[in-house]
Amino acid sequence: MRRVVYAIVTAAATAVASVLLLSLAGCSNDPPNPNPRASEPLSTVPVDLPRYMGRWYIIANIPYFAERDMVASRAEWTLRQDGKIDDSYYGRKKSFDAEEKHYQFLDTPVPGKDGGEWRVQLFWPIHVTQLTLYVDPDYRYTILGYPGKNLGWIFSREPDMSDDTYRALLGRLDAMGYDTSRFRRVPQRPDQLGKPGFASPGDED
Template sequence: MNRFFRGALLSLLAWAVCGCTYVPINRNPHADDPLAPVAVDLPRYMGRWFVIANVPMVDERDYVASCAVWTLRDDGRIEDAVMGRKHGFNQPETGTVFIAKPEQGPRNSVWRVRPIWPFEFIVMTVYVDPDYEYTVRATPDKDFVWILARRPEMSVAVYQSLLERLDLMGFDTSRFNKVVQFPEQIGQPGFHDVR
């Protein structure tokens, strides 16, 4: 398992065991409002999604060309592959495959991910557009969130509309940074620093 995913896993374990992961105070007036998952058509939702922006877990900031690849298994669970290139585009794509279990019911958008038994965390879909071109996934506590798209770019108008939607849901949108998907984005304002 590479350092990116080992770091993310260790962060999740510390968070689960200690409950003491530092997260800045969310000053959004809707911060305490519970998140409502939206329904998703699982077969349509599967495939490659590029991470456009996020409030990342631990070591995600050091990755470029980050994406998630979801594959529906015959047993109803989902292969959740997290991929990226550490420190630059000249590095190989690496990743880890987690197994996610969608909660029972018609929504299919709340997934229980178990990186190592007995620990698990919940990630839910809080938005998907009607054409399944953009989606937002988040943890119920709003500490971690990912804006994803089918293509590695997103228009400024769509990105701003998603931030406005997330602000109304109670997310601290000042914590979002864009993920570098193209070499010319390295070092640009609003993007994660790539080290």
């Protein structure tokens, strides 16, 4: 009986994992990437992990199911004694008045990647790959990516970012082969809702 239960649980986990990974990969719904550098592989940058820890506000991303309709979202990373990273995500669904949601993940820096590549455990035993594509010398801004270039994020230590800085970071993503037209800024304040370039609750893309 125990083996039967284990087999059922394993099959169910595999099915859920398949759906999740297909959704993350966006293999059927993503538009073609028009960037002439789209096929070039992404490269990670070295990261000083202790310095990289702390709070990061999500300034922009390519909208996808897990973060769609979220506002005031941020990540908080804590380096553990075993070298892994407690990864906390916070955000509010559709409204700044909504209750804050919290999701907890466990990240593992990949050996030999100088802290620039993490295996993110969504839930056991499912992992995805997260790439640090850029971090400025003062560790104020960072760009995270996904190997297929269908997911990407711009983070900042502060909830506000100037238009000039944002355009400069989009320029870096363009040079890496991303379709930057797919990025939407994440509202961090109520007055940003509905502004050009910002995601609004209910948007399809």
